Amino acid sequence: MTTTDTTTAPGAAAGPAVVLEGRNLVKEYPVGARSGLLRRQQRMRAVDDVSIVLAAGRVTALVGQSGSGKSTLGRMLARLIPVTAGEILLEGTEVLSAGRMSHREYVGDVQLTLQDPFASLNPLRRIEYTLGRAVRIHQDVRTAEAVHERCLALLERVGLTPAERYLDRFPHELSGGERQRVSFARALAASPKVLIADEPVSMLDVTIRKEMLDLIDALRRDEDLAVLYITHDLGSARRYSDEVMVMHHGKVVEAGESRSVIDDPQDEYTRRLLAAAPNPGARLR
Ligand SMILES: Nc1ncnc2c1ncn2[C@@H]1O[C@H](COP(=O)(O)OP(=O)(O)O)[C@@H](O)[C@H]1O
Ligand SMILES: [Mg+2]
Numbered sequence: 001m002t003t004t005d006t007t008t009a010p011g012a013a014a015g016p017a018v019v020l021e022g023r024n025l026v027k028e029y030p031v032g033a034r035s036g037l038l039r040r041q042q043r044m045r046a047v048d049d050v051s052i053v054l055a056a057g058r059v060t061a062l063v064g065q066s067g068s069g070k071s072t073l074g075r076m077l078a079r080l081i082p083v084t085a086g087e088i089l090l091e092g093t094e095v096l097s098a099g100r101m102s103h104r105e106y107v108g109d110v111q112l113t114l115q116d117p118f119a120s121l122n123p124l125r126r127i128e129y130t131l132g133r134a135v136r137i138h139q140d141v142r143t144a145e146a147v148h149e150r151c152l153a154l155l156e157r158v159g160l161t162p163a164e165r166y167l168d169r170f171p172h173e174l175s176g177g178e179r180q181r182v183s184f185a186r187a188l189a190a191s192p193k194v195l196i197a198d199e200p201v202s203m204l205d206v207t208i209r210k211e212m213l214d215l216i217d218a219l220r221r222d223e224d225l226a227v228l229y230i231t232h233d234l235g236s237a238r239r240y241s242d243e244v245m246v247m248h249h250g251k252v253v254e255a256g257e258s259r260s261v262i263d264d265p266q267d268e269y270t271r272r273l274l275a276a277a278p279n280p281g282a283r284l285r
Contacts (some may be wrong), residue, residue: 202233
């Protein structure tokens with residue numbers, strides 16, 4: 001087992017326990033047509049040497065324009081896609097080396113939710129099936145009654161009450177906000193230590209965004225979750241995160257305490273991003 005010395009990545013200050021750490025992560029994608037004779041494939045770096053530290057009970061916001069590499073970094077940290085280079089450490093253990101930690105074991109600790117829960121919820125299955133499946137995979141419960149009880153508790157945890165009313169529904173019978181809550185409930189079924197929420201409110205009506213972000217904030221506090229909040233909305237990053245990392249063309253251009261970065265950005269790109277954002281310092285409605 002490798003033990004992290006937490007000296008390499010920014011944000012690894014003494015204090016909250018470091019749960020997940022990415023070191024020098026790189027993701028390259030092939031671009032363009034494969035040239036026949038030369039066989040030299042062009043590659044682009046969607047994520048270019050990014051280091052990140054997520055700590056228990058803390059929200060780190062990852063901000064940047066569309067295409068800056070936020071989702072790619074989130075997917076690598078969730079081990080949904082392979083890394084081109086770099087290391088991932090979960091509670092000090094390097095997880096990518098062969099035989100270190102199975103993917104199955106890893107997803108019990110690190111869960112990812114997506115921008116569009118419609119795309120990740122099976123449209124043909126009732127909510128009880130979807131949640132029950134996650135409960136059976138991640139929790140040591142045997143009987144149908146026990147699974148049912150856990151599903152109800154999860155729905156209540158994410159504010160879907162009365163919970164019984166939601167179990168028999170299909171995803172299309174729910175609002176966008178309710179679907180996003182179900183996808184949080186499914187993530188919580190694993191009792192994760194890390195939640196990576198990729199643009200959790202971008203597809204939601206502005207009037208319910210605050211409720212959803214308040215839910216994430218409550219989960220962070222109550223479950224001591226380490227949260228990576230991926231967003232292009234600087235206003236919510238300022239209000240709901242402890243630290244912010246600004247990505248541009250696959251690189252982190254600025255990182256630090258959210259309020260100081262957003263109120264007094266040092267990097268030229270962060271300044272431009274802020275200039276393009278409507279009232280980043282303003283309170284969310
Ligand atoms: N599977 C893929 N194949 C090739 N290119 C990809 C793939 N996924 C993402 N990219 C490219 O990587 C870059 C970063 O994308 P992404 O991580 O989705 O950015 P963001 O989430 O910040 O909008 C973009 O240029 C995108 O087109
Ligand atoms: Mg994205």
